[in-house]
């Protein structure tokens with residue numbers, strides 16, 4: 088049996104006509120930039136995230152970059168974040184001349200450890216940037232407490248967590264800003280790049296909207312120097328089609344995760360993903376921890392099963408961040424996760440037989 092790590096072909100086959108119709112609509116309207124689909128998607132995302140406003144942007148990376156820019160983060164500033172994430176999180180801080188200050192992760196969830204954050208605050212700290220990794224929100228209550236005490240912004244990197252909940256509150260709605268990605272393999276993925284910034288603060292929303300369009304609040308008047316971070320109308324139109332299916336797809340991912348959990352429950356070698364009791368994960372990834380991760384991955388490949396490694400190396404050991412001066416041993420939990428984490432296929436279209444086959448092979452490797 089062949090089980091690819093990720094495939095979009097079934098999903099796109101099922102909604103092919105709807106997608107083509109949406110693309111045709113944009114082609115006929117000729118409104119390629121800031122078209123009605125962009126505004127409609129913004130309204131729908133603001134609703135979904137229980138926020139006042141949403142601003143469509145060109146990618147998840149640009150959602151981070153545009154919000155950090157609009158919040159005035161720059162040279163001399165520090166932003167506290169996790170080293171166990173995709174490069175874009177710390178990369179966006181770095182690109183603005185600010186310093187990413189890493190804090191280690193929790194042993195169970197892969198998310199930033201809130202108890203370690205206050206120890207990293209200095210008089211240069213301007214913001215905390217937690218990441219909701221693999222679909223589960225980082226513990227925001229203690230993070231918001233530290234932020235409040237030290238007057239810091241909280242920017243949620245919710246690229247992998249659209250629709251995730253914590254204590255009944257939506258990802259992106261608890262901090263000052265939430266950043267989302269529509270990269271094709273995210274739970275809501277476009278036919279290319281796209282992203283969204285959400286906020287409960289209408290003034291901030293206006294600033295983000297200006298920053299995505301060369302710092303312009305009104306035609307031919309530029310208040311700030313920014314960039315072009317716009318979301319294409321074509322992407323927004325396709326995303327509106329897919330948004331109609333998101334709830335069902337996410338429910339299927341969650342059901343797949345529960346099934347894996349059951350199948351691995353008797354395995355000593357496999358540590359299944361921990362989800363805190365007040366969290367509702369959308370399972371953008373299903374990430375187990377195992378010994379001999381790389382050998383297992385190779386074994387699975389021979390059995391026709393794809394898998395993914397997120398993230399190695401831990402960002403504090405990445406070459407591009409060498410100037411930050413971190414060394415091996417600085418963030419032991421993140422380094423351990425980088426050695427042990429393996430993502431298994433979790434997409435909504437997986438069949439029961441495929442899930443059982445994957446679990447059987449994983450267990451077989453350790454038998």
Ligand SMILES: *Cc1c(COP(=O)(O)O)cnc(C)c1O
Pocket residue numbers: 146147148149172173175176218244246247268269270280281282
């Ligand atoms: C995908 C992702 C991003 C970047 O999103 P793009 O749309 O690919 O630019 C940022 N942070 C995290 C945690 C991500 O998973």
